[in-house]
Amino acid sequence: MKIAIVHYHLQPGGVTRVIENTLQAWEENGTEIEAVALSGRAYPGDRLPNTRKIDGLDYSSPQDAIDPKVLTERLRESARNALGQAPDLWHIHNHSLGKNPSLTSAVSLLAEAGERILLHPHDFAEDGRPGNYLSLREVYPRVYPTGSHIHYAALNQRDRDFLAHMLKDRPSPVHLLANAVPPISPFSASAKENTCELPENLLLYPVRAVRRKNLGELALLASAHHDFHFANSLGPTNPQFTPIFEEWIQFGKELDLPLTYGLGEHTNASFPEMVSHAQSILSVSVAEGFGLGFLEPWTFGKGLCGRNLPDITSDFAELGVSLANLYDRLPVPLDCISSVTQLRETIQSALEQFYLNYQQDLPQDGTETAFQSMVANDSIDFGRLDEPTQQEIIRAVAQSWELQQGIQKHAGLEVLAKDIIDRNKQAVAEQFSLTSYAERTLKIYQELLAVEDNHGCQFANGQLLLDQYLSPARLNLLRTS
Known part of the structure; x- marks a missing residue:
């Protein structure tokens, strides 16, 4: 099995560590997989034996990004040279993050050409990264390809559920692929x-x-x-x-x-x-x-x-x-807050700015939806409030034995x-374990390779994904600017 792994860079960090650990586990398990890691920067480490630097794959703005057709050909040529033949499948990390719209478009071209692809988003432009999202504006209708030869892998259950909602009635399955936790000395x-x-x-x-x-x-x-x-x-x-x-x-x-x-x-x-x-x-x-x-x-x-x-x-x-x-939540009485009206105004302002940053229309009932999602039984979840409101509450708790008892009970x-x-x-x-992660990854690869019909590619409606991440019910004032 020959695999082309693609990421913007292989600098020290989360995605690079995932790639390094996966290849290490395959080697330790005796798994017969030959892989090349393609990135936009030279690999500074020593754990990946087969890497190639691809000009135009690194982070890039829409203005500076290269022609996607050129990038697609460079990816294919480098993979062929490194593996001795075209890869059996492509494992592509964070293609939809908005760090380089040329990679996003190159993925759509590979998908339309029938290449077997595992798309592995670790982070999302739709999740609190409006600048990234706007960099994909021109290509957004083609960000999420679907077909039986295209699978998705999500790090956690929330992302898996959100992707599955977007891909409902589409032929692309979504796998849960949590990262490995290497053993600690x-x-x-x-x-x-x-x-x-x-x-x-x-x-x-x-x-x-x-x-x-x-x-x-x-x-x-x-x-x-x-x-x-x-x-x-x-x-x-x-x-x-x-x-x-x-x-x-x-x-x-x-x-x-x-x-x-x-x-x-x-x-x-x-x-x-x-x-x-x-x-x-x-x-x-x-x-x-x-x-x-x-x-x-x-x-x-x-x-x-x-x-x-x-x-x-x-x-x-x-x-x-x-x-x-x-x-799951740490409730504090609403009457610890001097002005609930001011809190509602803060929520309204945060939502308006958040939706404006994404160039989306705020739902008419957005503020009330957000407020009610924070409140239950005349209490509000402390962890969803901004710093000034948190400090006001802490001052009240510090002076009240009864409030302290309530915090102790709930915490x-x-x-x-x-x-x-x-x-x-x-x-x-x-x-x-690394072994378990490598086995789960291999199982997904085998499912992809078993697909006989690798023709026919459509594109999911990314707005369905954006609406889930933007939902006012998910608002946290610590995640707004």
Whole structure:
């Protein structure tokens, strides 16, 4: 079996790691697959034995993108030269992300020519990336080809469901293909020389500070749980988020909360030492890709507590990973907010800007739909609010024992028993191993190769996908500008 793998680049990062791990697993399993990785930049690593640099495949604006027919021919020629023949199928990553409309169009040309293709979107232009979406404006009617010879693979259940809705009654199946979670080398029990300076009863949120990580929820939890110390590991690298991050630092100090933002930058302790010292790993993120943060803690031998993202993790329980102790929402009374009218105006403004950025019409009932999706039983989900509203709520909670009791009850933070941790660790090792990932990928390839009729290509209506991601019911004020 000869496979051409395509991505804009092979720089260190998520997609490159997926490609490297897949080829490694095939080799270790003795799977007879010959692959070439085609990218727009020279590969700087040493794990991929067969790569080719394709001019015109790298990130490019619509103005600078090359002729798609030229790019298509370059892809075909390079694949033939590297594999000794035309590939049996193409495995193409993120073709619809809006980073290069020529690749998007080249995929449509390959699809129309009957090439067997696995389209593997890791991220979507429709999901909070209006600039990317607009770069596809001219080619958008042909972004999502369909046919029995074209399959899709999604990282999580939400994306799979959204794609399946767009492709309903189309011949292209959608597979769930969550990334692998490589095994972690055991943290040395003796590597604790710097842990004396770490806070006791630490709940560690091992993430870099970005807005969607919902750092305000750390402060809310800290205001209600005085027996734990809460911390995230790293500060921001995005200068646009730095002022918000520094504001949270000052806010935590002002209220004297058991809280440290950017703990790794205030200690000599290594990351393994911080993890080893922590009572548990914590997550309060409001948006994730495939859900690594819900799987990796168990490989550390640590429990996980905090916020769940059911649309990302819904299939994990079926695979033996129990997240029953996590909360789906963290309700706080609406009367903690001084002006619900102002909140509605904030929601209205955010939606108007969001839809304007996508050049779409906001549904007439959009604001009410968004508001009602956040509210239940006179309470509102804290994690869907903007920073000023979050801070107003935290001030109220910090002064009210009754509100603190409510937060404790709903959050359910606890250090899990070892048997639960061990079961989840085993499930992750079995279900999300490199071997398991390689086997699932191979199975999809075999299904594609078994397709006899590789002629006939149509294009799905991408508006159906955009409408799902844009839905006012999904609005989170931490994901708007």
